[in-house]
Amino acid sequence: MKIRLFIFGLILALATPLALADEGMWLYNAFPKDRVEKQYGFLPTQEWLDHLRLSSVRFNNGGSGSFVSADGLAFTNHHVGADCIGKLATSGADYMKTGFYAKTQAEEAKCPDLELNVLVGIDDVTAKVKAAATASMSAASAGQAQRSVMSAIEKDCATSTGLRCDVVTLYSGEVYNLYKYKKYTDVRLVFAPEFAAAFFGGDPDNFTFPRYDLDITFFRVYENDKPVHLDHYLQWSKVGLKDGDLIFVSGHPGGTDRLKTVAQLQFLKNVDYPSRLGIYKSRIAMFQKFSAESAENARIAQEEIFGYQNSQKAINGEYEGLKDLSVMSQINVAEREREKAYMEKHAGEPNPWEEISNAMKVNREIYDPLTYLERMRGFSSELAQYARILVRVAEEKPKPNGERLREYRDSNLPSLEQQLFSSAPIYKNLETATIALAFAQMQQAVGPEDPAVKAALGGKSPEEAAKALITGTKLEDVALRKQLYEGGKAAVEASTDPLIVLMRNVDPEARAVRKRFDDEVDAVVRRDGASIARARFAQSGFTQPPDATFTLRLTYGTVKGYDENGKKIPYFTTFAGAFRHSEEHGGKPPYNLAASWPKMKSKLNLDTPLNFVTTADIIGGNSGSPTVNKAGEVVGIIFDGNIQSLVLNFYYDDREARAVSVDSRGVIEALRKIYGADGLANELTGEKAAAKAAGE
Numbered sequence: 001m002k003i004r005l006f007i008f009g010l011i012l013a014l015a016t017p018l019a020l021a022d023e024g025m026w027l028y029n030a031f032p033k034d035r036v037e038k039q040y041g042f043l044p045t046q047e048w049l050d051h052l053r054l055s056s057v058r059f060n061n062g063g064s065g066s067f068v069s070a071d072g073l074a075f076t077n078h079h080v081g082a083d084c085i086g087k088l089a090t091s092g093a094d095y096m097k098t099g100f101y102a103k104t105q106a107e108e109a110k111c112p113d114l115e116l117n118v119l120v121g122i123d124d125v126t127a128k129v130k131a132a133a134t135a136s137m138s139a140a141s142a143g144q145a146q147r148s149v150m151s152a153i154e155k156d157c158a159t160s161t162g163l164r165c166d167v168v169t170l171y172s173g174e175v176y177n178l179y180k181y182k183k184y185t186d187v188r189l190v191f192a193p194e195f196a197a198a199f200f201g202g203d204p205d206n207f208t209f210p211r212y213d214l215d216i217t218f219f220r221v222y223e224n225d226k227p228v229h230l231d232h233y234l235q236w237s238k239v240g241l242k243d244g245d246l247i248f249v250s251g252h253p254g255g256t257d258r259l260k261t262v263a264q265l266q267f268l269k270n271v272d273y274p275s276r277l278g279i280y281k282s283r284i285a286m287f288q289k290f291s292a293e294s295a296e297n298a299r300i301a302q303e304e305i306f307g308y309q310n311s312q313k314a315i316n317g318e319y320e321g322l323k324d325l326s327v328m329s330q331i332n333v334a335e336r337e338r339e340k341a342y343m344e345k346h347a348g349e350p351n352p353w354e355e356i357s358n359a360m361k362v363n364r365e366i367y368d369p370l371t372y373l374e375r376m377r378g379f380s381s382e383l384a385q386y387a388r389i390l391v392r393v394a395e396e397k398p399k400p401n402g403e404r405l406r407e408y409r410d411s412n413l414p415s416l417e418q419q420l421f422s423s424a425p426i427y428k429n430l431e432t433a434t435i436a437l438a439f440a441q442m443q444q445a446v447g448p449e450d451p452a453v454k455a456a457l458g459g460k461s462p463e464e465a466a467k468a469l470i471t472g473t474k475l476e477d478v479a480l481r482k483q484l485y486e487g488g489k490a491a492v493e494a495s496t497d498p499l500i501v502l503m504r505n506v507d508p509e510a511r512a513v514r515k516r517f518d519d520e521v522d523a524v525v526r527r528d529g530a531s532i533a534r535a536r537f538a539q540s541g542f543t544q545p546p547d548a549t550f551t552l553r554l555t556y557g558t559v560k561g562y563d564e565n566g567k568k569i570p571y572f573t574t575f576a577g578a579f580r581h582s583e584e585h586g587g588k589p590p591y592n593l594a595a596s597w598p599k600m601k602s603k604l605n606l607d608t609p610l611n612f613v614t615t616a617d618i619i620g621g622n623s624g625s626p627t628v629n630k631a632g633e634v635v636g637i638i639f640d641g642n643i644q645s646l647v648l649n650f651y652y653d654d655r656e657a658r659a660v661s662v663d664s665r666g667v668i669e670a671l672r673k674i675y676g677a678d679g680l681a682n683e684l685t686g687e688k689a690a691a692k693a694a695g696e
Helices: 002-015 033-040 046-055 078-088 126-131 139-161 262-291 295-322 325-345 352-374 382-396 410-420 428-446 451-457 462-472 478-494 498-540 575-584 643-649 664-673 678-685
Strands: 056-059 063-067 073-076 116-124 164-170 175-184 186-192 217-223 246-251 553-558 562-564 567-569 572-574 609-614 626-628 634-641 659-663
Touching (some): 046 056, 046 116, 046 553, 078 217, 126 139, 139 164, 139 175, 139 498, 262 295, 262 325, 262 352, 295 428, 325 352, 352 428, 352 451, 352 498, 382 410, 382 428, 382 478, 382 498, 428 451, 572 575, 575 609, 634 643, 659 664
Antiparallel strands (some): 056 063, 073 217, 116 175, 164 175, 186 217, 246 553
8 A cells, every 4th residue: 555655765764864855844943944955056044934933823723824914814724713613603604604704804703712823932941951850860750850840931931021931842852942922812713715615525535636625714813902013924926836846834733753762653553543543433423423413413513523534534544554564563673773772882771762662551551541531532522621621720720830730830821711711602412422422432441440430420321421411510601610710729629510520529530640641651751762862863963853743843845746556646736627526526515616616617717726735744733834935925825635645744755745735826816706805815915806907
């Protein structure tokens, strides 16, 4: 299969200290400018890099984006914006179905809990964090000491600057950077196409190419109830791109496993991936059953189905790569050679690969209670999440900042409060269905005699327990959540809300397994992963970027088609192709074009590029990343990768793996001629409406 062929590239990547071809989700403070100049004859200056960094934004719900006008206009993918779109929609105004366009700023709709971050500064704090762990400390003590100093650094930064400040762990703990973010929390929806246009082809076309999707959404950022004025934003390209052009992608890849040990990869293959795929399958089936009960149910569950189907397909692709035993054997051989060389230089010292292997044994042992109790898989519900936050913050906030669980540190509380006090609608029938399934899965995974399972079920069936809890809770009331939060420990301990009571009862067991993970898994991987990284740097220097951490990275590549099964795949698609693709499938879902498209077909230049592919090194989290040319102009926006790109989680190979973008020319064509959004198009291009100028 394709993944088997491609993963041989991983062996090559592991065998050489140098990055290959256009590999690299690079840190902005360690971007290989000289390498780009040598390979492509273009030198990204520091001014160029700073402008692109300050024009890039992170969406707190898991995506990327960029500013595209001086008046706070930002854009990302529809599937990144769908969380806000869905929360703004009602049964009488289904913006996922009909789309949304605010012709004036007064019509722009505020998202209830969306946060955008702009990376305004990076400091190296490696020395401060590593100094907290002395040689005499155990891994657990060292881990706690480092977490404490990280929280202190973040608090001092946030207090002195007013920014969001996060210490980011890189290379498993060999490098620590302090990322300073300008945070925006007044974010308003400006434009979104219909779901049928954004996700044309549905799950069957997901992770494929050719594609024909308008996967975009525009927002505007406000401060003090006025649009922000920006000095840094990306100009819109007037000419687009062509085959072979050099492009750059600035975004926030969520996570990769390229520098993991064999033991860590085996944990993914044997434990984590099979478990996750089983969960995805059952939840998709549950949401589909729920959706079939009514049109309203279908509306409120649409995003959930999309999300789980997307995750299922992505993880399955990665899983197939790890299941190839012959390939894993060769990876193992390559690692053993590096381990041998390391131990020859560090005779008598602990073996970091063995230490991590032992940590993975613990990780396997605690996986189910950790996942179902601490990480809330067994309590899958927005309301249960609120209850957990309230119970935990009441316990953690009175503690010194450095002794708290990391998510409750002072510097993170404003973001936590925005999440907790969200006014987004909550649908109790959906909450009941999701937590009932979660209870049943938890009961099977950790056993019916587990104290947390008994506390959750109270002698009832999962369905009965879920119905009683969700019916009885009042946590959908934002005012009540604020009252409990502000009342602190006394208010939370006195609460009789059934979800608060449940979270209080299961918290000791959840904390205990969290402590084992922090002390026996995370701390060990941090210590020994850093040792392995140090050895790599001693051999080759910083020639390979760290694994992705949902922090801003810059990658580059070229516009390039590929060969698949002997067939040449062109680098771009057009509007004409979208209409043909629909006709070839009889116009039946998910190949039914949004109703607005056929109506305006005669107005369209059908040869206008719609989607294109590049060799850019991307992964989940890059969704919404701007694709820019050498001038730093927007030529597209990342929204997917092809099926061959799924193993980019483990290695880079540009033979067939491609990143898929919406073309900037297609965006303007659609805005003007399908949606009548000339005002928005004018803001992007600075030009008068082309349609009016042409007398159309």
